[in-house]
Amino acid sequence: MAKNQKTYYEIAIEKGYSRRDFMKLSAMMAAFLGLESSSIGQVARALETKKRPPVIWLHGQECTCCSESFIRSSHPLVADILLDQISLDYTETLMAPSGYQAEKSLHDTIEAYHGEYILMVEGSIPTKEDGVYCCIGGKTFEEVLHESVDGAKAIVAWGNCASSGCVQAAKPNPTGATPVRKLVKGKPVINVQGCPPIAEVMAGVIVHLLLFGQIPELDRLGRPKAFYSRRVHDTCYRRPNFDAGLFVQSFDDENAKRGYCLYKMGCKGPVTYNACGVTEWNNGTSFPIKSGHPCLGCSEANFWDNGPFYEHLPKFPGFGIESNADKVGLGLSVATGVGIVAHAISTNIRKRKLIQEGECEPEENES
Amino acid sequence: MDKALQSERMLMHPKYVWEVPVRIYHWANALSIAILSVTGYIIGDPPAIQSASEASYSYWFGTVRYVHFIFAYVFLVNFVFRVYWGFAGNRYANWRNYIPYSKRHWMDMWEITKVDVLQVKCSNNPNLGHNALASFTYFLTFLAFLLQVLTGFGIYAAMSPAWFPQLFAWVPALLGGDLLTREIHHILMWFFILFAMVHVYLVFYHDYIERNGVTSSMIGGWKFQEEGKEEREIELDK
Numbered sequence: 001m002a003k004n005q006k007t008y009y010e011i012a013i014e015k016g017y018s019r020r021d022f023m024k025l026s027a028m029m030a031a032f033l034g035l036e037s038s039s040i041g042q043v044a045r046a047l048e049t050k051k052r053p054p055v056i057w058l059h060g061q062e063c064t065c066c067s068e069s070f071i072r073s074s075h076p077l078v079a080d081i082l083l084d085q086i087s088l089d090y091t092e093t094l095m096a097p098s099g100y101q102a103e104k105s106l107h108d109t110i111e112a113y114h115g116e117y118i119l120m121v122e123g124s125i126p127t128k129e130d131g132v133y134c135c136i137g138g139k140t141f142e143e144v145l146h147e148s149v150d151g152a153k154a155i156v157a158w159g160n161c162a163s164s165g166c167v168q169a170a171k172p173n174p175t176g177a178t179p180v181r182k183l184v185k186g187k188p189v190i191n192v193q194g195c196p197p198i199a200e201v202m203a204g205v206i207v208h209l210l211l212f213g214q215i216p217e218l219d220r221l222g223r224p225k226a227f228y229s230r231r232v233h234d235t236c237y238r239r240p241n242f243d244a245g246l247f248v249q250s251f252d253d254e255n256a257k258r259g260y261c262l263y264k265m266g267c268k269g270p271v272t273y274n275a276c277g278v279t280e281w282n283n284g285t286s287f288p289i290k291s292g293h294p295c296l297g298c299s300e301a302n303f304w305d306n307g308p309f310y311e312h313l314p315k316f317p318g319f320g321i322e323s324n325a326d327k328v329g330l331g332l333s334v335a336t337g338v339g340i341v342a343h344a345i346s347t348n349i350r351k352r353k354l355i356q357e358g359e360c361e362p363e364e365n366e367s
Numbered sequence: 368m369d370k371a372l373q374s375e376r377m378l379m380h381p382k383y384v385w386e387v388p389v390r391i392y393h394w395a396n397a398l399s400i401a402i403l404s405v406t407g408y409i410i411g412d413p414p415a416i417q418s419a420s421e422a423s424y425s426y427w428f429g430t431v432r433y434v435h436f437i438f439a440y441v442f443l444v445n446f447v448f449r450v451y452w453g454f455a456g457n458r459y460a461n462w463r464n465y466i467p468y469s470k471r472h473w474m475d476m477w478e479i480t481k482v483d484v485l486q487v488k489c490s491n492n493p494n495l496g497h498n499a500l501a502s503f504t505y506f507l508t509f510l511a512f513l514l515q516v517l518t519g520f521g522i523y524a525a526m527s528p529a530w531f532p533q534l535f536a537w538v539p540a541l542l543g544g545d546l547l548t549r550e551i552h553h554i555l556m557w558f559f560i561l562f563a564m565v566h567v568y569l570v571f572y573h574d575y576i577e578r579n580g581v582t583s584s585m586i587g588g589w590k591f592q593e594e595g596k597e598e599r600e601i602e603l604d605k
């Protein structure tokens with residue numbers, strides 16, 4: 001396979017973008033990465049001089065919403081340059097070759113760019129029954145992943161599937177869906193969480209890899225801090241309503257019309273780390289809470305199992321889907337109260353002598 | 368025979384059991400748990416208020432949370448102090464009372480269960496401090512305190528710029544996320560509520576049948592012991 005690597009700038013110009021467009025992209029990327037404005041030049045320079053790294057983008061058990069999100073990135077250059085044109089030596093959804101040729105192209109990339117390519121994984125990996133639940137080109141997805149991991153310079157796990165298993169891993173997880181992190185040993189994996197992740201966040205991670213040649217700073221759950229260090233709740237424009245105790249009580253009430261806080265409708269913003277409140281979606285058009293819908297917590301592990309979606313308290317394990325900690329707690333309190341009354345009655349009967357005379361029955365004491 | 372006369376036959380000796388720091392700890396703990404439970408419950412299930420007001424006029428929910436966080440610190444400092452007093456305090460406050468490391472402690476617990484819970488046996492509690500079953504229960508509550516502090520400060524880490532809560536940021540990471548951490552935190556509240564119900568009842572119960580003044584002992588420090596009765600202590604290393 002011929003090594004034919006162009007820079008991002010070269011490709012942008014080839015594609016007919018102006019230098020002005022290119023500079024806009026650089027500025028945008030610098031902003032997303034949280035860099036100072038003085039770093040825009042640095043970003044532009046990196047995109048101008050650094051050769052595009054080859055990318056292998058694998059698809060496992062997933063719905064392709066990560067790819068969909070990415071190609072809807074607000075700046076056309078992002079999708080065009082970073083995805084369509086540039087890299088992607090192998091990606092099932094978008095590549096031209098198919099069948100034997102496709103597999104060959106994957107193989108070639110792994111060989112020719114050993115230690116240089118970026119491995120991006122979309123989807124979880126089924127591990128039950130030797131991984132038969134997801135096979136590509138006659139191999140299980142697990143095998144494909146292991147073959148690609150060795151030579152990867154960096155590994156990116158796109159979305160909740162690859163980061164924590166998403167809906168396939170929800171109980172009872174019939175296929176044994178496993179996130180990338182659990183299968184890759186000794187190499188850091190960047191978890192770009194969300195279902196799907198925000199396009200600008202995805203682009204930001206790629207630019208970071210490119211710009212600094214190393215993986216971005218990650219939080220304890222493997223997510224890039226630049227985008228996942230703050231809770232949706234802390235960047236939510238409805239937050240003043242939360243602090244004022246003004247809550248929507250049902251989706252069709254007056255409070256919902258007034259745009260009060262969705263906490264009581266099960267909003268997971270207080271326990272969810274993502275950039276939705278800042279970048280928003282679809283070119284800054286909106287994000288779920290802005291559209292009146294509580295956050296589902298899609299950038300957190302196990303969010304499918306942590307329901308119900310529309311109630312604040314999760315169901316109480318072992319007590320059925322209608323249960324929650326308060327209902328169970330109240331039930332136990334009543335039971336305890338009944339127990340206390342029963343015990344008090346029993347005490348007055350069985351310990352009558354002790355209570356009246358301060359002494360036990362002699363024969364009882366013997367036992 | 369007349370009841371009052373009966374009681375006079377029995378001479379009770381006052382014994383100083385709970386030192387001032389233990390009593391202060393107890394009531395500070397009770398107060399902070401009460402306030403933390405009330406505010407915590409409100410945080411978990413805020414009352415439904417239909418109002419046409421704007422957010423800028425009010426901050427009541429923020430205030431409830433603020434009170435929760437203040438008493439979280441009171442609770443923590445008090446708890447840490449009590450652990451210290453488990454080493455510095457008198458024999459009744461000593462940490463060894465609480466951990467059932469000896470076979471005798473377990474035997475005593477079974478004994479108390481027969482006497483006070485199953486009521487198949489009649490006898491008076493030989494311990495002047497906590498009885499064996501009670502001290503084990505307190506040991507469990509100490510563990511619950513610890514868990515409540517870990518989960519509480521764990522979720523607090525994300526909302527506070529202060530350095531101290533950051534020391535607990537590993538807790539939600541270990542549990543896999545803030546949501547589970549928060550749920551454990553919420554469930555533990557019910558543990559404290561159930562504990563408080565049984566605890567208060569049992570104090571009254573023991574006072575009622577043992578006449579040892581246990582209810583007031585946490586105020587004045589004194590308990591009463593029948594004359595001639597040997598005090599049996601959990602052995603403490605000298």
Ligand code: HEM
Binds near residue numbers: 399406
């Ligand atoms: C006896 C002790 C405590 C009890 C009974 C208690 C109870 C609760 C309850 C029931 C909640 C609501 C959880 C939910 O449904 O979302 C809560 C929230 C919370 N508690 Fe506690 N708590 C206690 C101690 C602490 C401590 C020591 C801390 C340490 C800082 C703490 C920090 C928090 C925080 C940060 C929240 C979330 C507040 C929010 O996001 O608005 N709690 N607590």
Ligand code: SF4
Binds near residue numbers: 237240260267289294
């Ligand atoms: S809508 Fe959700 S994220 Fe926004 S303030 Fe309310 S609880 Fe927090």
